[in-house]
Amino acid sequence: MFIFGQAWKMLCRHPLRSLLIVLVSAAIAMWSTFGGAVLQENHKARTETLDKQSNTAVIRPSSQLLETRQGDDSSWTEHYLSWSDYDKLASAGQTQGMQYKYTVAESVPVRESKSVQAITTGKTSDASADKTGGNLTLQSFYTAEAAQANEYGPYEVVEGKGLDYQNSLAQNVLISEALAKKNNLKVGSTITIGNPTDAKKTYEYTVVGIYRYTGNPDNAQGDDAKFAKDNRNNVLYTTYTTFAVNGFDTTKGKGWSIPDLNVVFTFQNRSDIDKFAAALKADLPKGFTVSSPTITHYMQSIEALGTLAGTTRIIMIVLWICGALALLGLVLLAALPRSNEIGMGMLVGLSKGRLAWQFMLETFMPTLVGLAVGLVLGACTANPLAGALGAQHDVHATGGLVWQVIWIGVLCSVALAIVAGLRVTFFRTIRLFESPYISDSADSED
Structure with missing residues (x-):
């Protein structure tokens, strides 16, 4: 001591x-x-956490090709990939022994109504809906896995509930917080939207949930979008089943009625995505690239x-x-x-x-x-x-x-x-x- x-x-x-x-x-x-x-x-x-992410891959237009897009020129839909295009690309992957699952996301522009007005700014184009197909976008997902690969960015439901992919009779949509605030909408509200090429055709949906984005992909646009339909806060989310029941999933559409088909491929390993991209290289349409939105979203979240x-x-x-x-x-x-x-x-x-x-x-x-x-x-x-x-x-x-x-x-x-x-x-x-x-x-x- x-x-x-x-x-x-x-x-x-x-x-x-x-x-x-x-x-x-x-x-x-x-x-x-x-x-x-x-x-x-x-x-x-x-x-460890990266390995747990969904290993998805999509075939989408490159940034360079998207720069040539004009939202008031429906001829852009000629760049959309059809089911036959995807069949050809999928076959190219299978010839290399690639094993994968797939799901679907599909969208079209839709017209606004008195019940739901799109978010606009002073920079937003005033082109008519006849030119643009509408100031809103209806984006559908076949499964939750397709929603994870959302090109507008990952989102979370902050009010209400998410989409029910098993209910084929539901007429439900998710809307953004900003859109809900502008139109004084809440969970349970009913909205009406119009067909992109036929103003007389309208569709009624119930707001089942309100969402908020949790990530910001490079190509996703917000209030800086030239056309209101390209502002990701003007996107309405629904299920592929509802989308198809209302006739939006069509092979006979013209102009903006042609749906933008996005097939989401899922692989067991991340390395398979690179192999898949290499297998598709010869058959890949000009201006398109193979990327992994889920991995990209995740890497951005930990940047x-x-x-x-x-x-x-x-x-x-x-x-x-x-x-x-x-x-x-x-x-x-x-x-x-x-x-x-x-x-x-x-x-x-x-x-x-x-x-x-x-x-x-x-x-x-x-x-x-x-x-x-x-x-x-x-x-x-x-x-x-x-x-x-x-x-x-x-x-x-x-x-x-x-x-x-x-x-x-x-x-x-x-x-x-x-x-x-x-x-x-x-x-x-x-x-x-x-x-x-x-x-x-x-x-x-x-």
């Missing part, structure tokens, strides 16, 4: 230096815990996390180097100028071992306190701090990470304590017999 008491007295005698050791240790431990959690979550997101992980890694390295140098400097500052104290202790009967243990405790205690404080702060603030730094992803310090920080921190504390203890070990005993009052010149005269 005597050694502990002496070590504590020495720490209290130099409060500023002791506080600095605690603060530096806490800063290193906190950022190591937080940074480790970010790096761990980023690695998990790009490996901010990856950016934070890169920044965090750099800060961790800098903090480790600067923190280690600062702690080493503080330990040496506390240990080196104490020759007289070591000598006096040995004169009163203290061994080098006990003095070295005291020096080690003077280092060990504040570094362990800093480690504990930093560890708790880092673990408790990991998720809110990551959110404040724009991670857009949940980040948590796992038990394995916490234990890793603990044992590495303890090892570093022990290493610093050993450095302090070595100061006593290397003290020369002969200095106990040196008198400061006898000079070398006096010795030479004798």
